[in-house]
Amino acid sequence: MRRAHTVEQVRAAEAELMARLPEGALMQRAAAGLAYAVIDLLGSAYGRRVLLLVGSGDNGGDALYAGAMLARRGVQVEAWLLSDQAHESGTTALRQAGGRTITGEPTRPDLVVDGIVGIGGRPGLREGAQAALEAVAGIPVVAVDTPSGVDVDTGELDGPHVEAALTVTFGTHKIAHLVDPAARASGAVQLVDIGLDLPAAAVEALQPEDVADLLPRPEPDAQKYVRGVVGVRAGSTQYPGAALLSVAGAASGLCGMVRYVGPESVAARVRDAHPEVVGEGRVQAWVVGSGGGEHAGDELTSALADGVPLVIDADALAHLERPPADAVLTPHAGELAAMLGADRADIEARPLHFVRAATERYGCVVLLKGRHTLVAHPDGRVRATTTGTPWLATAGAGDVLGGLVGALLASGLTPYDAASVGSWLHGAAATLASRGGPIVAGQVAASIPAAVRGLPGR
Template identity: 35%
Template sequence: MQLLTPEQMGQADQMAAASGIDSHRLMMKAGEAVSAAVLRRFPAAVRMVVLCGPGNNGGDGYIAAKALFEAGCNVSIYHFGDLANLKGDVAQAFNACPVKPQPLAAYAPKANDVVVDALFGAGLTRSLDPAVQSLILNLRKAGSNVVAVDLPSGISGGTGAALGTAVTASHTITFMRPKPGHFLLPGREHCGTLETFDIGIPQRILTSVAGNTYLNEPSLWKAHLPATSIQSHKFKRGHLTVFSGGHGTTGAARLSATAGLKAGAGLVTLATPSNACTEATAHLTAIMLREINNVRELSHWLEDKRLSAFVLGPGFGIGEKARDYTNLLAGNPVVLDADGITSFAESPDRLFYSLSKHPTTFVLTPHEGEFARLFPDIHSDKSLGKLEKARAAASRSNAVVLYKGADTVITAPDGRAAINANAPPWLATAGSGDVLSGIIGSLLAQEMPPFEAACAGAWLHGAAGQNAGEGLSAEDLPNGLPKYSQIS
């Protein structure tokens, strides 16, 4: 599913009108979709309250209020702004509405109200008026059910940021395509459940204005998933190497290796220094062991061209050894995570220069702190949302960047981006990220392109968390991975 920014959706609206499509008719369809959703979800509501702003979002609200009134509901409208300034489609919707609006300040929320938030849509770029913010706080105190039109007022459609106090809806209705702000935090928490209605803008117009931002769903990468055949053997399914730290620090790498095996790699080897071989051997069965102590030994082992992909970072240790290994691996499919990323905190340009000399083969998987260490200026730029930050990081590093979190964002140097939204909150547990690295490494070993491998890995990781259930530990996740043949 392609996601449209508010600017792109506005452009689509303009192109639809220019092509001869009646813009007021589009507004009517939007408002009627809102009323239908409200009636479906709250058929026994005592009072429907519609809050209308001065723009097109308010126009949707007036039409929804008219439809609810005609359905026999007890409807009240409260408006923000000067009604004398309404123009175009919004004025037409207001004039056709049989319910007389009252000023917003006159509304006193009640717990049993069903409130339609049609104050401000996805294009909001500034904090709400103090009077509106005060009303929002009163809505929260009253515990009213809120249905948001397009996006809860106070949430940025482009970044998901809360622009001051924002409405928290139990349900959000948007039109034609969702916006990034529906899935990026904190916007996603404010939206409640989300419905997208087709109001009649042609697909050709949406396609022409769309960029390259997607919701991370199987349709984005399923065609690249590994497929086995009767002629498959272990080397055809890829050989993944996971680098381990020394004695007492092998656990994270073992989690990655186990995940890599469960995710389909034909062979997985744990590359460990000699002082951790006995410890690692005690925990390994199907995973192989290779003693690698230094760059010379790694360089010799890399002469084996059957090695397909690598994971470096989980529990590896921070320092020059990690930097040297990374430089030697440049040009190969690699997941660089955890200590591998932090090892370049003092010299990120050294990593970027190494990666710039090759096609994009690396996947960087930083969490918030690691991202800040590797890209400090990008991270501190308050003008950028998470999506823009991840895009800037991918462009700078010539790597696919998987910016972890409850709203994981995956970006490629060519500008493609996906927002992952299927991860349950109980994935926030120690070792979960190590499992994610192993899944992505396994997909790289099986020749998935880096962007698709990162997107698939994030989605599979979320699905595994759902299957394992609340209270999971990282060890449970590999067994929760869905079968590729059952992904639709």
């Protein structure tokens, strides 16, 4: 599990560890990890040029000590001091190792290290830092811990900030690494273990091993009803494709049977495409709403009457009052904006805030679709999905996701696990289908079995 902690949690863990270590040992651990990451990104050390952008905090100290280590490996290191309170012993170490400090225009470097603001800094950057970044525009940046200028605990942006190619973080991930829009500014994230003892995380991201552990496996004596039956009430004569795609996501083999309920003309197309799908009957979960049009409210009422867990998507979201606690809501930013009476741009700028607000309002799990989809539980837990590809932004992909989550609900997973595992598999399947190129939603559904087969221990 990739775990992201708050600044307060990290500060407390660091203080506890520093009380047991020699002075400066923790910073040296961080600096060593940073230096190795820089060399790895450069591909070599001797003769390369690295510029450190150094503020007044401990991140600046990490950068300076890493710069000293790089200088001893033959890197030409300059430190642009953006504060007259730069880390004193780190500055001395850099100079003694052969690096130099500057206060103005640098020699054009191969790589920039962002040590401007630490994790306790406020969003945005001062004019001096902005000017320094403008002077090195176009050069890859390695951020120390988090990109300077982002809101570390919310993933939000408010003003100028660093756009990193790589972020090297210490002890644990921070929320800004997993939650957009700050996660986009973090680039690739490399974690350096410095020995912190941390409490439960504020935000998590499933990894392949976690998905493999959570995903239900058929027992040797399994039969289709024991594995779970999911019902799909999606699509309409106006939007028949939504039914086909929702069923495709549900009929990926992760539960024992799929039932489809809808207009006969649509049902005939579903049966032609998926002959294993049957009609109305008893189910362990429902998927409702995708392409439902004007009848989505009626379909939602019928599904709710069964008293089983359900996935509520698209058109059905407009008919919500108080869903049951075992429901999963799957809005995109526009749909969530309508549900909460908010502006779509605000949802996209503050997804963590609004997905938590939605769980509080509706009392059930909410899956907010996005580049890093967020799954929130009413008890405060949040998981971010980091699988996927930009090519997944294609019509019908959400229909496939709803069907997939519904199948996992029917197989016995809790709403929170079904939503987060389903989102992870959806992204992994899209990456497999894409292979770096464009895809359509049906290809994502077809690649779900391959994504499952690729899990550890499968």
